Amino acid sequence: MYLFGTWASAYAMALRKNAHAHSKIAWILIVMITILLGYYSYVNQQLWMRMLILNLGIAIVGGLVLVSMFRHYKYSDSLNKIVDLSYLFIVLYTLVRCIIIFLFLEDVELQMLSTSVWWLMMLAASILFSMWFAIVLLGTLVRDIILKLKDERSRDPLTYLLNRRGFYDFAEQNLAQRPSKKYFLLMCDVDHFKKINDRYRALDGGSYSTASRCYH
Numbered sequence: 001m002y003l004f005g006t007w008a009s010a011y012a013m014a015l016r017k018n019a020h021a022h023s024k025i026a027w028i029l030i031v032m033i034t035i036l037l038g039y040y041s042y043v044n045q046q047l048w049m050r051m052l053i054l055n056l057g058i059a060i061v062g063g064l065v066l067v068s069m070f071r072h073y074k075y076s077d078s079l080n081k082i083v084d085l086s087y088l089f090i091v092l093y094t095l096v097r098c099i100i101i102f103l104f105l106e107d108v109e110l111q112m113l114s115t116s117v118w119w120l121m122m123l124a125a126s127i128l129f130s131m132w133f134a135i136v137l138l139g140t141l142v143r144d145i146i147l148k149l150k151d152e153r154s155r156d157p158l159t160y161l162l163n164r165r166g167f168y169d170f171a172e173q174n175l176a177q178r179p180s181k182k183y184f185l186l187m188c189d190v191d192h193f194k195k196i197n198d199r200y201r202a203l204d205g206g207s208y209s210t211a212s213r214c215y216h
Helices: 002-017 023-043 047-063 078-104 110-115 117-154 164-177 193-203 209-215
Strands: none
Touching: 002 023, 002 047, 002 078, 023 047, 047 078, 078 117, 117 164
């Protein structure tokens, strides 16, 4: 469940950033890690090895998306950058947990975990980082939904151009910010534009993007 949850988080981040989650590699790693965990659980019982393998596997599976995710990082807004950096920090923290387990928890037994200072500190940090990531990710999702609803309210669904309400809102906002700047409005009418519109919509697979370029 830990590994599947990590892959789901990485896949969700890849969808957000239009990045590559390397799902095949992730699932191969998950199967291999699961086999190793089974071996050190039933054949050669070693709690330390299970903890080390699991945390290292989580870090690798979660980190597969990082390279493609940060490819367009500089073009993201501040809130999305916070989400990306938070995800990166969680992956790096998982690697730090591997180091802590390797250095300080080699001789730990299952009944000793509840009294281990290192283990309790890692649990507390994991909870805090997970809560922080959930809050910033939720804030980003709410912001994106509000912006999308606002965009749908002010734009034509076919051409994606500003409708009357969107035009007036845009004009009012820009005139308030730059009252001394001059603006010009050019309007034209094309006869039988429906033929052009239908033609480019057919070439563009029925979407509005080519039709929008025609209007421009």
